[in-house]
Amino acid sequence: MSVLSVKNLIYGYSKGTPFEKGALKGVSVDFEKGEIVALIGHTGSGKSTLLQHLNGLLKPDSGDVLFEGESIHKSKQTLRNCRFNVGLCFQYPEQQLFDSTVYKDVAFGPANMGLPAEEIDKRVKDSVAYVGLSEDYLEKSPFDLSGGEKRRVAIAGVLSMEPKVLILDEPTAGLDPVGKNNLLKLIKDYNNKTGNTVIFVSHNMDDVALVADKVIVMNDGEIAMEGTVEEVYSQGEKLAGLGLDVPEITSVFIELKNAGFDLGKTEYTVDGAKESIIKFLSEGGLL
Amino acid sequence: MNKIIEFKNVSFSYSEEEEAVLQNLDLDFYEGQFTCVLGHNGSGKSTMAKLINALYIPTSGTVISYGLDTADEKNEIPIRRNIGMVFQNPDNQIVATIVEDDVAFGPENLGLPRDEIRKRVDEALKAVNMYEYRYHEPHRLSGGQKQRIAIAGVIAMKTNCIVLDEPTAMLDPKGRREVIETLLKLKNEYGISVILVTHFMDEAVKADRVVVMNDGKVCLDGTPAQVFSNASHLESMGLTVPKPLELAYQLQKNGVRINGEPLTAAEFVDGFKNYVENRG
Ligand SMILES: Nc1ncnc2c1ncn2[C@@H]1O[C@H](COP(=O)(O)OP(=O)(O)OP(=O)(O)O)[C@@H](O)[C@H]1O
Ligand SMILES: Nc1ncnc2c1ncn2[C@@H]1O[C@H](COP(=O)(O)OP(=O)(O)OP(=O)(O)O)[C@@H](O)[C@H]1O
Ligand SMILES: [Mg+2]
Ligand SMILES: [Mg+2]
Numbered sequence: 001m002s003v004l005s006v007k008n009l010i011y012g013y014s015k016g017t018p019f020e021k022g023a024l025k026g027v028s029v030d031f032e033k034g035e036i037v038a039l040i041g042h043t044g045s046g047k048s049t050l051l052q053h054l055n056g057l058l059k060p061d062s063g064d065v066l067f068e069g070e071s072i073h074k075s076k077q078t079l080r081n082c083r084f085n086v087g088l089c090f091q092y093p094e095q096q097l098f099d100s101t102v103y104k105d106v107a108f109g110p111a112n113m114g115l116p117a118e119e120i121d122k123r124v125k126d127s128v129a130y131v132g133l134s135e136d137y138l139e140k141s142p143f144d145l146s147g148g149e150k151r152r153v154a155i156a157g158v159l160s161m162e163p164k165v166l167i168l169d170e171p172t173a174g175l176d177p178v179g180k181n182n183l184l185k186l187i188k189d190y191n192n193k194t195g196n197t198v199i200f201v202s203h204n205m206d207d208v209a210l211v212a213d214k215v216i217v218m219n220d221g222e223i224a225m226e227g228t229v230e231e232v233y234s235q236g237e238k239l240a241g242l243g244l245d246v247p248e249i250t251s252v253f254i255e256l257k258n259a260g261f262d263l264g265k266t267e268y269t270v271d272g273a274k275e276s277i278i279k280f281l282s283e284g285g286l287l
Numbered sequence: 288m289n290k291i292i293e294f295k296n297v298s299f300s301y302s303e304e305e306e307a308v309l310q311n312l313d314l315d316f317y318e319g320q321f322t323c324v325l326g327h328n329g330s331g332k333s334t335m336a337k338l339i340n341a342l343y344i345p346t347s348g349t350v351i352s353y354g355l356d357t358a359d360e361k362n363e364i365p366i367r368r369n370i371g372m373v374f375q376n377p378d379n380q381i382v383a384t385i386v387e388d389d390v391a392f393g394p395e396n397l398g399l400p401r402d403e404i405r406k407r408v409d410e411a412l413k414a415v416n417m418y419e420y421r422y423h424e425p426h427r428l429s430g431g432q433k434q435r436i437a438i439a440g441v442i443a444m445k446t447n448c449i450v451l452d453e454p455t456a457m458l459d460p461k462g463r464r465e466v467i468e469t470l471l472k473l474k475n476e477y478g479i480s481v482i483l484v485t486h487f488m489d490e491a492v493k494a495d496r497v498v499v500m501n502d503g504k505v506c507l508d509g510t511p512a513q514v515f516s517n518a519s520h521l522e523s524m525g526l527t528v529p530k531p532l533e534l535a536y537q538l539q540k541n542g543v544r545i546n547g548e549p550l551t552a553a554e555f556v557d558g559f560k561n562y563v564e565n566r567g
Contacts, residue, residue: 013427014427019422019423019424019427041459042459042461042462043429043430043431043432043435043457043458043459043462044428044429044431044432048429048430091430091457092376092378092430094376094378144301145329146328146329146333147328147333147375147376147453148327148328148329148486149328149329151328152328170430170457173456173457174328174375174453174456174486175328175486176326176327176328176330176486176525176526177486177488177525177526177527178327178522178525178526178527179327179328179525180486181527203431203457203458203459203460203463205460206530240461243459243460243461243462244459244460244461245460245461245464247530248489248529248530248531248552249530249531249534251552252530252531252534252552252555252556255552255553255555255556256555256556256559259556259559259560261559261563270530270533270534270537271537273534274534274537274538274541277534277538277543277559278538278541278543281543281563281566284567286562286563286566286567287542287543
């Protein structure tokens with residue numbers, strides 16, 4: 001059974017006004033336990049709208065969301081259960097941060113879940129350290145921080161709930177490159193250690209190639225492509241038509257091929273590209 | 288080259304109790320240059336940017352923008368006529384309830400004639416692909432769409448200098464490329480000076496000059512090739528090198544030397560051809 005199942009979701013904003021906008025036009029997708037899923041798509045394609053349906057923040061005009069096989073909108077109880085198990089980190093940290101200190105902000109989720117004080121304390125400290133912030137930040141106001149620091153606090157606030165489905169809306173936006181690489185490691189780690197599902201949105205095709213088991217491409221409120229990194233990224237022209245791109249390293253690879261070097265299958269990561277090039281050179285006696 | 292902005296021994300703290308987040312900063316920006324500012328989270332980039340156009344004034348030291356001291360209140364308006372700014376979070380920038388009014392706000396404040404404003408607003412909205420959203424409410428847009436509107440606002444002003452704080456953080460690959468192309472065009476066609484704060488190394492590669500901030504100080508300053516020549520130093524400051532160069536470094540560890548420290552795909556291919564020719 002899928003941990004989360006989305007059935008034919010339809011959702012429109014500003015209903016009954018001249019700006020009525022179909023943001024989701026019949027989206028169906030299953031998220032399996034233990035998967036890392038990347039959601040990509042052009043600006044305004046409906047990614048954030050879809051994510052906000054997954055923990056019941058938005059209610060669909062029609063269609064349904066099932067958590068562990070049960071509709072999350074069946075009762076107050078099912079919705080509450082979903083909120084504790086499906087943790088969503090918003091696209092802009094300012095949408096999420098609210099309390100007077102970083103400590104209180106990160107403690108909010110676990111406290112709400114009724115965890116004992118000791119456990120809350122441990123989770124707050126662990127998750128703040130996990131996102132690369134020192135203990136000095138705990139007593140600061142989350143509003144008096146830099147953009148990337150706010151992002152880290154917002155992510156810690158969701159991690160501290162240890163959700164069965166961790167959902168991150170553009171978690172690497174605004175992180176410095178080392179912070180970004182660490183966050184990608186964190187996604188892998190969290191998934192490995194807990195066996196929980198992670199769903200994240202990204203505009204960075206290189207990042208997606210590094211961690212995702214499955215890629216979903218949205219276009220104008222619909223799912224346009226779905227598959228492994230390989231399956232999706234091998235369709236470069238289709239991606240370009242959807243406002244997307246192949247990773248930077250892939251364009252290096254493609255230009256090498258265009259220059260007449262027969263490097264075999266296309267690569268999407270620096271490591272993969274390195275291996276292929278070394279193999280090519282050693283087979284040609286060029287090492 | 289003409290200096291347009293001068294930081295002279297500038298320190299800045301957000302409050303008296305807290306340590307200075309910028310420390311004795313000396314930094315100049317020049318007319319007609321495209322400068323990228325890089326640096327780890329919390330290194331002081333946004334703070335520096337806000338000091339440029341008098342949103343903050345130094346705790347000590349002076350900032351001179353277009354010959355005017357930012358600490359003098361009466362200089363605020365003339366400075367902002369010269370320097371347009373895009374903030375890190377577009378929500379902090381929205382001033383109107385209709386997209387096209389929001390974009391027109393800056394040009395209106397410059398006192399431009401009506402039809403010139405109309406022309407610039409339309410052009411700017413088309414440049415960021417948001418023309419069809421011109422009658423929408425800016426608050427009710429997706430994250431990346433808000434960011435595009437904020438960028439259109441500053442493009443429409445065509446100020447002498449444009450400061451953008453991570454303007455492409457939420458954009459899709461095509462949108463990101465278009466914004467950088469638009470900025471390069473503003474520089475090349477109108478001589479507009481661009482100061483771009485970013486975490487994207489492939490954007491920094493396109494700049495005339497790259498400034499790296501670390502813990503409130505400038506610690507590297509030079510052409511992209513100069514700045515990216517020291518990967519381990521950059522990494523110790525939270526940064527990386529562009530992907531083609533990273534690949535070249537990885538290959539070097541395996542005994543394959545691609546000359547010329549390639550910053551782009553095209554440069555990598557040239558270096559690779561060279562390597563193969565020398566071997567073959
Ligand atoms: N609060 C809102 N009111 C009205 N329309 C909205 C609202 N939020 C989003 N929309 C519209 O719904 C569509 C989908 O928006 P959504 O935020 O889901 O896109 P997204 O894929 O997350 O985009 P981005 O990459 O820019 O964050 C867009 O066309 C947008 O203009
Ligand atoms: N409003 C504020 N009040 C107090 N301290 C602040 C405030 N804004 C930022 N700071 C602190 O000042 C330092 C510099 O912040 P700044 O926003 O300039 O960094 P930045 O380089 O722009 O980082 P980022 O890449 O995360 O946007 C950080 O340590 C931050 O915590
Ligand atoms: Mg979004
Ligand atoms: Mg900043």
